[in-house]
Amino acid sequence: MLGRIGTVVRSLRESMKAMGLDRAVERAAEMIPDARDRLTYISTMTEQAAERALNAVDRAQPIQDRLHQQSHDLAERWAHWSATHIEYEEVKSLVLETRMFLEDIxxxxxETNKELLEITMAQDFQDLTGQVIKKxxxxxxxxxxxxxxxxxxGLCPEQDRDEVRRRIYSQFQEAESESKDGSLLNGPQIDPAGDEVVSGQDQVDDLLDQLGL
Known part of the structure; x- marks a missing residue:
């Protein structure tokens, strides 16, 4: 049995080589690692951009929280001063703290603008990954x-091959045109209840399981 299988495989390989099909298979196989590397690059760039943006937000948030708290405390103290009589030294301290607060703003x-700029710069991955995706x-x-x-x-008689190719490519072009005129122009799905929308990690995991990944 194994000998017969080996004979069939050798015969198939020789037939493909005779028709020049072995080179076509080889070229297709050579493109797969390149495509995998490009997808890895896109994933890496996207992850790095997300980390840069999130880290910048983490650094900017305490600055804004501190400004909010200081301004709130000073506003309350000035309101208290307006409503009641307080000692001169306390007023002097309040004025000094207010001045320091204003000087620190x-x-x-x-610092906040610096982090906002970092978030903006992190989005430069879109241009790079867009070029990679196109390629x-x-x-x-x-x-x-x-x-x-x-x-x-391999499957069509020689006299029919050109016509079969023409018909198949025509169908491809029609499908691509319908895709552009339909779902792509509708933009991204924003309804999380839609049947074709994956809105959570659990759904992503289920989809990968269905695909055997």
Whole structure:
């Protein structure tokens, strides 16, 4: 049995080589690692951008909390001074603290603006990953065409191959046009109750399980 299987495999390999199909399979296989590397790059860049933005928010939040608390405390003390009679020394202390607070505001706002700029700069990954995604789509289309040619050459009579290719490519173009005119132009799904929307990690995990990943 194993000998017969080996004979069939060798025969298939020789037939593919004779028709030049082995090179098509080889080219398709060579593109897969490149596509995988590009997807890894996109994942890494996206993760780094998210971390930069979240870290900047974590650093800016205490600054804003401190400004809020200090301004609130001073406002209450000034309201108390307006409503009641307090000693001169207490008034002097209140004025001094208010002055220090006002002098400190420019530095704290500068630090906040610095973190906001960091969040903005973290979004530069979109331009880089957009270029990679475009190239990745070209790779996917190329692999698709290579595999399609392989199937057509292997399954169709020679006199019918050109017509079969033409019909298949025409169907591809129609499907792509419908996709652009339909779901893509509708924008992202924003209704979390929609049937095609994955809105939580549990649903993501279930989807990966269904795909065997």
């Amino acid at each position: 420019p530095e704290q706002t500068r 990745l789509m070209e790779v996917v289309i190329d692999v698709e065409h290579q595999l399609l040619d392989l199937l057509v050459d």
